[in-house]
Amino acid sequence: MSTTTLSTPVSRRDFIKLTGLAGGGLALAFYIRSGGEASAAERGSSDFTPNAFIRITPAGAITIISKQPEMGQGVKTSLPMIIAEQLEVPWEAVTIEQGDFDAKYGSQSAGGSNSTPNNYDNFHRLGATARTMLVEAAAQTWKVPASECRAVNATVVHSSGKSLSYGQLAAKAATLPVPAEGAVxxxxxxxxxxxxxxxxxxxxxxxxxxxxLFGFDVKLPGMLYAAYEKCPAFGGKVVSANLDQIKRMPGVKDAFVLEGNGIVKELVPGVAIVGESTWAVISARRQLRVTWDEGKVAEQSWNSYVAEARQKAAGPGDKVLRKDGDIGRAFAGAAKVVEAEYLYPFISHASLEPQNTTAQFKDGVLEIWSPSQNPARNATAVSKLLNLPEEKIKIHLTRSGGGFGRRLSSDFAVEAAAIAHRVNGAPVKLAWSREDDLRHDHYRPGGIHFLKGAVDAQGRVTAWRNHFFTFGEGGSPGSGGSLSPDEFPGRWIPNYQAEQTMFETGWPMGPWRAPGSCVFSWVIHSFIDELAHAAGRDPLEIRLELLGSQDEKPGSGGPRSAAYNVARMRNVLKFAAEKAGWGRKKYPKGSGAGIGFHFSHKGYFAQIAEVTVTREGQLTVDRFISVGDVGAQIVNLSGAENQVEGSVVDGLGVLLMQELDIERGRVVQSNFHDYPLIRITEAPKKIETYFLKTDYPTTGLGEPAIPPVAPAICNAIFAATGKRIRQMPLTKTDLRWS
Amino acid sequence: MKYTLNINGQSRTVDVAPDTPILWVLRDELDLVGTKYGCGIGQCGACTIHLNGVPTRACMTPVSTVGRMKVTTIEGLAAEADRLHPVQQAWSELDVAQCGYCQAGQIMTAAALLRDNPKPSDDDIDGAMAGNLCRCGTYMRIRAGIKRAVELNAGGKEATQ
Structure with missing residues (x-):
């Protein structure tokens, strides 16, 4: 490949074409030519920039670009580590720069625990390719075979002992062609x-x-501040507002109505206030009086849907998701039949940094600084809304104060862009209040599962029926509200039927950390425990029996279907049981252990909780064991352990207290006083994290550790107290015992 | 109104409305953005600063009530510029943060705890830190970070770098 080819710029159209072809993960060839500026002469520089991610100057400065949005999942550290490993440079010597949104980096969406699996192999090759070129540069300089040279500590060393630093080699390496993949x-x-x-x-x-570092911290010369008031009821429109009064308030520059574009994930109608400081805007907003047309969504309340679900539970679902065998016959012939209702509410992402974006529209160019997980979606949405070609939109990625899926949506960036477009000239920082954030989230949908299960005389699970009530809009469930036909234990139980009934609402829903899995695992593993108890079986033993001896269950096809590697799950489960001393340990009344496992986001996790519940009903998680199999290589062990520990605390927090009431089409809660998050006093006393190293591809850790947390803890509560938790959060259940 | 404030040992004059919370004075007027907005009602602790050494919620402290009290923010926590306070050092060593948005507040609360109670028990730690939310769930490392800071303090070692 010649250097001329390397420096061919990749247009966004090419990028879209390429990603379409590659189906998410990008081919190495794309990266190799993407942003390649290897021709020193062409650029009038002696820097070595073999691809868009690596820059080495003749002075020896080594920079690695991090392309993925950082929101606390650690990718700004872990992904560059892969390049540094292969490049043979000391980690302390590397400067990591956050890349802006740019087609040359390929996909920059961070979600679904995909940053690691989508980039892992390519990043190894990018680092190794650059290292190979530096070695070749040294070999040519010394006129020796490259095989006599090796790279170590940002230096190429010849077998004779002579050496040249990467800085010394940069200019020469920049003139070399990029080697073929096979030569690296x-x-x-x-x-x-x-x-x-x-x-x-x-x-x-x-x-x-x-x-x-954060979006909230962005400050630009001449920057104005903005707030955007939306209708408390989802989908409401502005009828009128006291704009003249607001405009006269101190520090206020302007106030205006935006109509919205009819897309709830982009721009809903509201009133913008623009001022000289955050406090001027907040103060003015307190005087804002808006008359809203609340619309039809204001007739929808959570409690009515729950009541309706209970009425319809015994009847058939609107849709059969999976039907194996004959559940009717199996229930009729069962030794024991168990029925239970499991319910979880809508919850919010509640990232600690509220949504915000700074935008500036100047000379026909719109520039955005946004804590986004998905800048490409922002570019598309803003382009369409403002009728601007994407070339006129420039997006900078800031650090996000937590993501959890919330920042895959574009609403806050689109609002800021629309306000800045109207202001025309000055940069504007749109900052949501905590109340905005809680009341205008794209929520994790609630759900209600009516379960019926059977065990035979040998204590084997023979039948399972789930009538699942979910929530959606536009005819399909919200993100995380779709139960896969392949969801465990579908495919395992001979007589299995999953049915779905969906309530059509106008409530905005979006992906919340391990969408679907984060709640389904709780329902499924709690109910498996109920069946184990009914059959008088050990919860671990019945699970191992259920998983069976077949090493892999193929998926049934279709979206959300994936092959399930039973052997990997069995191994993490057995390892967790061994670490916990499962079956060997005796617990006094009020204490006990519970187990759960789940496969999601390519990762296999088994978890065991040990809890104590006082007679007064006070829960303590004494010890929590997580065992994960995410493939062959943990990238940054510190970050990996942090993700798992955080997932455990997050899963416990959701279980303990998270709940939104939605009444008349709006969220009742407004801030952390009535929507509390878990505090340090409620965190587990001890968390142990283990990773099993396997031969499978390296995958991500943002999500797969959270699903089994709640069932492990609830099953432990049952073991400790005999109380079965069938409703989230735990505040709904009296845990006192005597 | 003009207010002359003592911020991290320096005298700073600002011209703001009297009811402006010191949080927004720090962030918007003085470019000290380490102190974070999380809730505005004193529930999350992301805005924790020290007023005369006492951990205080900046979001609920109007500038007019600050007077000549010494305001210390995360940017001024270390005794000397280019050095880290032992709590900052411990947080960095143990890689406490995930997203990090709450951590300035956590560090300010932990630093005040250790000044008053150089060897806190586990219960002391949980009790002192209970007002600071971490949405990422780094509480295990916050506990470990405080214990590491105790060691750094006890060793009499000046934090470096």
């Missing part, structure tokens, strides 16, 4: 110096000293 050798994992070890986040020092 990847390191033997046994020689890894970085991968699998613990490294603090690259922004650690900035974080602990309070330096600006």
């Amino acid at each position: 050798r990847l390191k033997d994992p046994a020689d890894y110096r970085l991968l699998g070890k613990r490294f603090p986040q690259v922004d650690s020092r900035k974080l602990v000293t309070g330096q600006p």
